[in-house]
Amino acid sequence: MSNTSVIENEIYQACDQYPRNFTLEEMDYIRSHSDVRDTLINWFEMSLSDGCWTQQQVKFMQSFYER
Numbered sequence: 001m002s003n004t005s006v007i008e009n010e011i012y013q014a015c016d017q018y019p020r021n022f023t024l025e026e027m028d029y030i031r032s033h034s035d036v037r038d039t040l041i042n043w044f045e046m047s048l049s050d051g052c053w054t055q056q057q058v059k060f061m062q063s064f065y066e067r
Helices: 006-014 024-032 034-045 055-065
Strands: none
Touching (some): 006 024, 024 034
């Protein structure tokens, strides 16, 4: 992940071992960067990520399926 920006690292860490809610800035970044969004959706859909998401994150990620 050496090619990722600081905000991307923060986003990926937020849904890892110690989940925390995304900030508004992070959510805006995810919405506007399809590569990051696609990576998160793939992680979200994997059973390996079970327990790595806060309720806020789950709701946010599910919003991409409602389009």
